[in-house]
Amino acid sequence: MVVRELLYTKEHEWAKLEGDTASVGITDYAQNQLGELTFVELPDVGKQVTRKAELAVVESSKAASDVYSPVTGKVTEVNSELEAKPELINEDCYKAGWICKIKITDTASAKNLMDANQYEEYLKGL
Amino acid sequence: MLKADTLAGTFIFEPPQPPPLGSILYQEHLKLTDKSRLAEFAGYLMPLWYSSISAEHSAVRQHTGLFDCTHMGIFEVSGSEAAEFLHIVTTNQVASLSAGAARYSYILDAAGNVLDDIIIYRRSEDNFMVVVNAANEPKIKAYLAALLTGRVILDTDNPNRQLECKPNIRDMRDTATAPDCRVDIALQGPTSPNILYTLAENDDLKQKIETLKPFHFIEADLDGINCIISRTGYTGARIGFELFVHPDNAAELWRRLLKHGEKSGAVPCGLGARDSLRIEAGLPLYGHELAGPFNISPFEAGYAWAVKLDKDFFIGKSAMQQAANSCDMNVARIELPGAKGIRPVRQNDGVVDTDGICVGWVLSSAKAGERQIAIVYADKNQSQEEKEVGIYYLARSESQKSKGKKQNVDREEKLEADITGRVVSRFEKF
Incomplete structure (x- = not known):
């Protein structure tokens, strides 16, 4: 499942741009590949992150996987509900399963993200 | 590809790394799950899970799980010298194994390195089926061939020791070798007998399945498909079976087990649940709880009983005598x-x-x-x-x-x- 108004990375993160802030999570394809998540390591609020650098870690019983930041900026808010309920990412990855919000400091970093159509095409090629 | 270090008695094998193949049940997997759920394991594309690891895990504990184990290696060792050969090449007792019984054992090299953990099934006085790990199959195949041609040292204390017995050894998954070929499909969990009863063609067979003891097997037709029906498995389930079937019949048997298993709560299970079940049960996986980076011995792994140091000789015995006395871990x-x-x-x-x-x-x-x-x-x-x-x-x-x-x-x-x-x-x- 791909949501229309979101932007996507090749590493299967999504970003929802609202003004200079991006809400960030992982896509349905990603959660489906990872299987049942049992733990999420959230970034610290205030952390400076750069596009394609490590943002968070999601873990299933089989593997730990890095989540990369889709944009460059500063983490302003995290979804601390995921600490006790990592399954929110499996159940509702585009809404309740959001990971954090990032205040974009380098607007160019968000320029090369894929739109929903491009991401769907990209998934077909995998 | 094959180098034998004659001084140390260490069998060195560099496995070939061909591109991964679908297992013989590949088309069945694609009916049940997305292609992206398949991952490479031991050279095969195998399903990691169909529904979820936890759902499949609990299905095996409460009902039944069906596993594609067709990637497991299966060799036939036959002929009048077969028992003597396995007596020398494996660590557990072979002579006392009766026809219709199976036994866990090890294959070692002369230096005492564990090459694999195996199960030996005695089908008759001079016919054995040896099931080996998929990941070790190419190595064991090469080792057995090297033993038959005298290319490996048997005994570091006596480098001149020769292997006198030369049985026939063939790959039972290779349909070019003989008509009687086999691959492994596992049916594990408390309701598994019910599924076999529905496929059994008569009450006599039902009775035999019902009274089959752990580590024993029978050969019979299930719904017209010839199977070796064995009370063995790798899930820790008190009741579970491995069905060894001709490769040409594997997909048909798989479909029938799923169909008739539905009302018994049977679900297909992937490698994820296979691993979590064996871990929960404490069963070792070669490369993790056995051999591997810590070179864990059978004694450290908790399987001293499968290494019979009172046997006159087996390959790796002197190293095992030392290993038996040195386990602080x-x-x-x-x-x-x-x-x-x-x-x-x-x-x-x-x-x-x-x-x-x-x-x-x-x-x-x-x-x-x-x-x-x-x-x-x-x-x-x-x-x-x-x-x-x-x-x-x-x-x-x-x-x-x-x-x-x-x-x-x-x-x-x-x-x-x-x-x-x-x-x-x-x-x-x-």
Whole structure:
């Protein structure tokens, strides 16, 4: 499942741009590949992150996987509900399963993200 | 490809690495799950899970799971010298194995390295079926061939010792070798007999299945398909079967088991549940709880009974005599909290005693309901049942590394445990 108004990375993160802030999570394809998540390591609020650098870690019983930041900026808010309920990412990855919000400091970093159509095409090629 | 170090008696094998193939049940898997769920294992594309690992795990504990084990290696060792050959090449007793019975054993090289853990099925006085790990199949095939042609040393104490017995050995999964070929499909869990009863063609066979004891097998037709029906498995289920069937009939048998299994709650299970079930039960996986980076011996793994040091000779015996007397480390099973939101423990995480000293490492771990089970390699004195132990998580991310989390830990190192649990019995049955 791909949501229309979101932007996507090749590493299967999504970003929802609202003004200079991006809400960030992982896509349905990603959660489906990872299987049942049992733990999420959230970034610290205030952390400076750069596009394609490590943002968070999601873990299933089989593997730990890095989540990369889709944009460059500063983490302003995290979804601390995921600490006790990592399954929110499996159940509702585009809404309740959001990971954090990032205040974009380098607007160019968000320029090369894929739109929903491009991401769907990209998934077909995998 | 094959080099034998004649001085040390170490069998060195560099496996070929061809591109992965679908298993013989590949088309069946594609009907049940998305292609992206298949992952390479031992050269085969195998399903990791169909529904979810936890659902499949609990299906095996409460009902039944169906497993594609067609990637497992199967060799036939036959002829009047077959028993004598296996007596020398494997560690457990062979002579006392009766027809229709199976036994867990090891294949070692002369230096005592464990080449694989195996199950030997005696089909008749001079016919044996040997089931080996998929990941070790090319190595065992090469080793058996090297033994037959005298290219490996048998005994480091007596390098001139020769193998007198030369049985016939063939790959039973290769349909070019003979009409009687076999691949393995496992049906594991408490309702598994009911499924076999519905496929059994008469009451006599039902009776035989019902009274079949663990590590025993019969050969019979299930719904017109010839099977070796064996009370063996790798899930810790008290009741479970492996069905050895001709490769040409494997897909048909798989479909019928799924169809007739539905009302018994049977579901197909992938490699994920196969691993979590065997971990929960404490069963070793070659390369993790046996051999592997710590070169874990059968004695440390908890399988001294499968190495018969009172046999006159077997390949690797003198090394095993030493290994039997030198185990201050052993394999232990520990139970830890495992609810969602608790970070899973992983391979190579540190095992920490109550004084905060590193006494070993995690070998394998799995989630089982609300608990995690870890199999660890740890100081024997610190891993006795009921002992409290902690686990130190190694760094899983760059941010943890920057906060000082270690990427590996050594014994005796002082560490702060991230999570605590306790040692439980080495094995558990369900």
